[in-house]
Amino acid sequence: MITKLSHTVIYVLNHDSAYEFYVNKLGFKVHTDAPMGEGERWLTIAAPEQENLEITLMEITEGRKYTKESAEQLRKLIKDGTFGFGVFETNDINATYEELKGKGVEFIKPPTKEFYATEALFKDDSGNWFSLTERQK
């Protein structure tokens, strides 16, 4: 029986820029930030109230993992906003929306009451889409 998700991944275009976005703008905690040789880096973060779920920020670059062609294809898909990587929760969506907007986060949809939750949509610095939701109380 599977019990939990402990690690997941978000593909990003640049580690430094993703660090600035997720840590300094969204307020995530750095779990591990270690250079891995050949310009590679193991960077994982965690949401402030969910420190046991490591989110790996995986930079897409040509190298041991990707050929030049596949890296270019994947980077284009990310930039084009192809991927929606997840849903982040907040206790007060209006306050969080205003705070993040003030920090320069690009929102595609302001807080809107939907059947499942009040939801806003934003993009990260690479182009990935996320929902920001406040559950019905």
Next chain:
Amino acid sequence: MAKLYIDNHFADNIDIENVAIESHFSKFDFIRQFKRTYGKTPYNYLKKVRLSKAEELLKYSNLSIKEVCFSVGYSSISSFSGLFKKEIGIPPQEFKKAFEKRTDMIQHKPLKYIPGCFAEKNGWKKSNFKEVE
């Protein structure tokens, strides 16, 4: 916003009562509203921000424990160390050493720390990544 004020001034001597006045709430209403929005009282949120910043400095800076303590807004090293141990589980000095050891191990023996679905995909495997036994 009170949260942003705490985020930006955690290293100062913050008086929550003054933050409440600035927010145009009574202290009671301010604390209740803050807790409803952020899930913690302003005092606990301030403590969390300070300890989180302390963790970051212990991990990624060369500051001494004393410098970290003052940098995050505490004026007593013993209070800071005691609080850090109570909340994080180990004293700051041990936390720093454990993190340095873990980082070193991740770099030299990645397969012991990084799940295979990531390590193998990145080519961090024994055949092409130098592991130090």
